[in-house]
Amino acid sequence: MITEFGKIFAFFTTAILFVIIVYIVSKIIRPARPTYEKLTTYECGENPQGSPWVKFNIRFYVIALIFLIFDVEVVLLLPWAMVYKEYGLLGFSIGAIFLILLGLGMAYEWRKGDLEWARPKPVPPVLKKTNLTKIELLPVEENVTP
Amino acid sequence: MENLKTLVDSLYLLKPEIAISCVLVLVIIMDLIMDKNKTFLPYVALTGFIITAFLVVEQYFFKTSITQNLQKLLVIDAVGAFFKLIVILASCLIVYFSLISKEVKEAFDRHGEYYALICGMVIGMFFMISSADLIMIYLSLELVSLSSYVLAGFTKNSLRNSEASLKYFVFGAMSSGIMLFGISIIFGLTGTTNLLAVKSVMAAGGNSLTFLFASILIFAGIGYKISAAPFHFWTPDVYEGAPITITAYLSIASKAAGFALLIRFITLGYVQQIDASGAWQLVAGSIDWKKFFTVISILTMTLGNFAALWQDNIKRMLAYSSIAHAGYLLLGVVVLTNQGLSAVILYFIVYAIMNLGAFLVVMLIANKIGSEEIDDYKGLGYATPFLGVCMAIFLISLTGLPPTAGFIGKLYLFTALIEAKMIPLAVIAIINSVVSLYYYIRVLKHMFLTRPQNEDLVINTSFAEYVIVLVLAVPVILFGIYFTPIVNLAKNSVALFLQ
Amino acid sequence: MNLEIILFILFSVIAAASAVIMITRANPIISALFLVLNFACLAGLYLLLNAQFIAVTQIIVYAGAIMVLFLFVIMLLRPEHDLTLQKKSKIKFMAAAAGIFVFAQLVYIIFFFSPNASQKTSVQSSINSGTIEQIGTAIFTKYVIPFEAAGYLLLAAAIGALVLAKKKFE
Numbered sequence: 153m154i155t156e157f158g159k160i161f162a163f164f165t166t167a168i169l170f171v172i173i174v175y176i177v178s179k180i181i182r183p184a185r186p187t188y189e190k191l192t193t194y195e196c197g198e199n200p201q202g203s204p205w206v207k208f209n210i211r212f213y214v215i216a217l218i219f220l221i222f223d224v225e226v227v228l229l230l231p232w233a234m235v236y237k238e239y240g241l242l243g244f245s246i247g248a249i250f251l252i253l254l255g256l257g258m259a260y261e262w263r264k265g266d267l268e269w270a271r272p273k274p275v276p277p278v279l280k281k282t283n284l285t286k287i288e289l290l291p292v293e294e295n296v297t298p
Numbered sequence: 299m300e301n302l303k304t305l306v307d308s309l310y311l312l313k314p315e316i317a318i319s320c321v322l323v324l325v326i327i328m329d330l331i332m333d334k335n336k337t338f339l340p341y342v343a344l345t346g347f348i349i350t351a352f353l354v355v356e357q358y359f360f361k362t363s364i365t366q367n368l369q370k371l372l373v374i375d376a377v378g379a380f381f382k383l384i385v386i387l388a389s390c391l392i393v394y395f396s397l398i399s400k401e402v403k404e405a406f407d408r409h410g411e412y413y414a415l416i417c418g419m420v421i422g423m424f425f426m427i428s429s430a431d432l433i434m435i436y437l438s439l440e441l442v443s444l445s446s447y448v449l450a451g452f453t454k455n456s457l458r459n460s461e462a463s464l465k466y467f468v469f470g471a472m473s474s475g476i477m478l479f480g481i482s483i484i485f486g487l488t489g490t491t492n493l494l495a496v497k498s499v500m501a502a503g504g505n506s507l508t509f510l511f512a513s514i515l516i517f518a519g520i521g522y523k524i525s526a527a528p529f530h531f532w533t534p535d536v537y538e539g540a541p542i543t544i545t546a547y548l549s550i551a552s553k554a555a556g557f558a559l560l561i562r563f564i565t566l567g568y569v570q571q572i573d574a575s576g577a578w579q580l581v582a583g584s585i586d587w588k589k590f591f592t593v594i595s596i597l598t599m600t601l602g603n604f605a606a607l608w609q610d611n612i613k614r615m616l617a618y619s620s621i622a623h624a625g626y627l628l629l630g631v632v633v634l635t636n637q638g639l640s641a642v643i644l645y646f647i648v649y650a651i652m653n654l655g656a657f658l659v660v661m662l663i664a665n666k667i668g669s670e671e672i673d674d675y676k677g678l679g680y681a682t683p684f685l686g687v688c689m690a691i692f693l694i695s696l697t698g699l700p701p702t703a704g705f706i707g708k709l710y711l712f713t714a715l716i717e718a719k720m721i722p723l724a725v726i727a728i729i730n731s732v733v734s735l736y737y738y739i740r741v742l743k744h745m746f747l748t749r750p751q752n753e754d755l756v757i758n759t760s761f762a763e764y765v766i767v768l769v770l771a772v773p774v775i776l777f778g779i780y781f782t783p784i785v786n787l788a789k790n791s792v793a794l795f796l797q
Numbered sequence: 798m799n800l801e802i803i804l805f806i807l808f809s810v811i812a813a814a815s816a817v818i819m820i821t822r823a824n825p826i827i828s829a830l831f832l833v834l835n836f837a838c839l840a841g842l843y844l845l846l847n848a849q850f851i852a853v854t855q856i857i858v859y860a861g862a863i864m865v866l867f868l869f870v871i872m873l874l875r876p877e878h879d880l881t882l883q884k885k886s887k888i889k890f891m892a893a894a895a896g897i898f899v900f901a902q903l904v905y906i907i908f909f910f911s912p913n914a915s916q917k918t919s920v921q922s923s924i925n926s927g928t929i930e931q932i933g934t935a936i937f938t939k940y941v942i943p944f945e946a947a948g949y950l951l952l953a954a955a956i957g958a959l960v961l962a963k964k965k966f967e
Contacts, residue, residue: 157844161804213873214962216866221955223862227854228947231933239937242302246941253948256326257955263330266959301938312942319949326956371942411960418953425946433943441950448957463961 211269218261225254301369311374314353314382315424321346322417329410336409343413344393347420351386354379358791370492372428373562380643380791381427381558384650388551389420391654391766392543398763400665401453401541412452416547418445423555430566432481432491432516435559439477439519442555443470446548450540462539469532470522477519483512493566501570501581510585513568517590520563523556524624527597534605537617542664545613546657549620550650557627557646561639564631565795572795576636591632592723599625599730606737612660613670615737616653619696622734623649629711629727633718636792641707641714644788648695648707648777655770656692659685662767666757672741677750679742682757684764686745688771693738695774698731703777703784710785805845812838825871829864836860848927 193200229247236243261267309316325343329336358379368374393416396402402412422441429435447470451463485491487509488499500509521529537545564587569578580587602622609615627649630642662685663678664670679686695704708731715724759767777784812835819831836859843852925931936944 157849161841210873210962212869213866214959216862216869217958217962218955220858220862220866221951221958223858225948225951227857228944230853231850231929231936232944233933234930235933235937239302242306243937246937246944249945250948252323253945253952256323257952259330260326260956261959263333264959266963302941305941322949322952368942369939371940408960411956414956415953415960418949418956421946421949425942431943433940434946437943437946437950441946441953444950444957445953448953448960451961 214266218266221257222254225250305369308368311357311368311372314350314357314386315421317350317353318346318417318420318424321350322414322421325410325414325417329414336406339409339413340393340397343417344390346417347386347390347393350420351383351390354382354386358383370494371431371434372425373430373566374428375795376791376793377561377639377643377795378428378558380787381554381646382424384554384646385420385423385427385551388547388554388650388654389416391770392416392547392551394766395543395546395658395661398665398760398766399541399543399661402543405453408452412449415445415449419449419547419551423551426555427558427562429559429562430493432484432493432496435563436474436478436481436519439523439559440474442523442552443474446544446552449544450536450548452544453541456539458539459541460539462536465539466532466536469529473519473522473529476515480512480515480518483508483515487512493563497567497570497581500584506584513585514590516563517560520556520560521594524553524560524627525598525621526594526624526628527601527621528594530598530601530621530624533621534609534614534617537620538611538614538670542613542657542661545617546654546661549616549653549657553620553624553627554646554650557631557642560631561642564634569634572636578634578636580634588632588634591628592720595625595628595632596723596726597625598622598628599727603730603733603737606734609737610672611670612672612675612741615672615741616656616660619734619737620653622730623653623696625730626708626711626727629715629723632723633714633720635714635718636795637717638714639795640788640792641710643791644710644784645707647784647787648703648774651770651773651777652692652695652702652704655688655767655774656696658767658770659689659692662759662763663757667755672744675741675744676748677745677755678757679746680750681755682759684759685757685767688767689745690742691771691774693742695778697735697738699735701775701778703774703781705778706781706784710788801845804841808838808841808845812842826868829867829871832867833860833864836864846927847924850927850929850932853929 229250232247232250236247239246321343324346325339328339328342332338357374358376360374360376360379393413396412402409405412419442422438422445425434425438426442429438447463447467450466451460453459481491484496488496490496490499500506518529521527522532525533537549540548565578568580568584568587570581571579573579599622602618602620602625606615606618606622609618627642627645630638630645632638660670663675663682667674667678691702695702698704698708708727712724712727715721715727815831815835815838819828819835822828822831836855840852840855840860843849843855
């Protein structure tokens, strides 16, 4: 008699054992002849320069922050999802209100452009008269002298 | 199932909360739909707040104290409705302030967030005022704190501002962590988070030392919100750094909610019964709140008043003054009687009007001269006689001199103290008031008795500004002379308290 | 020795070891990864105590989201210049004092403190109360309002976090 969590535990144990066994086996059967060149960091054949530590874009941080908030919401929704059926429409509406608030947060992030990597800066086209007969669309930045 | 039905049937008790939630959702949706045009957002928020204010007034006249219905999580009564009214009226005024504030106008592209977070704070404060369960207390406190951290750091690209927000956040996280620890100890001791149930378990005899410790830890979280003495460190920096509208808001609404929560926490969790004379009988074996609050309130007022003496920035000075006022307000709680509670309520009406007024004048002057240093106020009484006179009224009222409303508020507080035979405490409070006279009058001295630095500086006041200053200044004088209505209001609010 | 005790020893040894490794590494990234291992073992311990919901939360929120955030912050701050932690004797002394205090407290609670006899909860009800269904039922029967309030809290958090984070871009 094994519980549901026992199955998960067996799964994890198998996964961990698999990695360990594969690692040991490959250690045994592979040849090991290290040289200086082999031990340097592989950088497309170039000599590596500088530190691999680069400053991350702050957008990663914002995305992680959003992820954290929605993760907490998922955790709160779990118990609701398990039992709402017993409480009928009323039970559903409790979670629905929560989900609407969650969706509102999502819509906010989407609309404010926080989910886009490079925020587009649209250049509105302007009507510019080059001469009296021809009208063409030109972006603002290009100053075409007539 | 039955439980849920009862909840739905008693949703009418939550009308103000539901209304304000709708305002929040509406503000966010409007902000998202109308991308560029945000001029109408404050009006949407203002309309919503006024509607909510009517619903709160309706709640005030329920004439009952209801705990059973809302899953025993919330208490709806007149005292709660009164504090909600203070919060919602302060919110209305703050939205109006924001309309004329230069600082807020400059951050026009984020107005949606500004008003949405103010709505979030109001929801949190409403729940805080009426909560009867430790989980509810914690959640609502966090909701208020989170929104106010962001609002404190709202203005763009100001170092001072970011510092305020960060300090507020660090202290806030710390104190809410301490509070949560206290809550978990109480839950461990009693197996429940409901304050009434906690009280009955404790009355049956519990581990009193641990319970005492946990109570003090929870008070740390509440003390942080009302900026009582050992938990006040954030106040000066945050009040100085935040936009003035938010500073004013924190000093009134957030403090009102904190005091309501404190009173709720004490009465639900520790008071066995209220006897005929209105004195609160504490549960046997509970912490001696009387002594505890005496120490805290003496510490708070003395520290606030003496630190204010050396301030050169007027917002910082008003921050320390608001700490001192928290100390005065605690005097009403110290006595643990219904008379004390009605004195607190009376003082809150007065304090809200005069403090909002003082911050408003500071904001209007900062709009024009771009400075909040007291030295830059030299001769402003001549450049703008109207604002100068109004500032004088507010500051004299904050000191507590007749014929202003501040005097009446203090009078009732001290009377409650003397009735409870706590004469030494009353004497200390009076000495403190005398000390406070110095730093309030110093501002007036700069405004009226020194020559202006810039002779031809003229500050014009627009009509909208005239109206709002008068709306705040007239009641300060009026209630100082004809104070029967507010005294009756305070007495009526308490009349039905915890029967 | 039954399976429960074996698992308990396994999880607690790994948890304790990973905690020690975490605070002794000089490289913060390695520390962070050992913290993940520590959290995973804690989740296992919660499961042994029949606290399923807390175990799931521990994995999803702590080992998942919070650690991702930690790693991004570490990488954002670019810690190559100050890889070694400050080794001031004053701090060491304070840390040791705090550690001894907490240790003594734990020893006292475990070996000398008798729990309050008036509070008794049966083992079976304690097991039941940790399941996700029980927590779901509690949400519906007792805590509907806090549940919705949590929704508002998270909405305010989402908006507030973005307002403050975006301030940095500009």
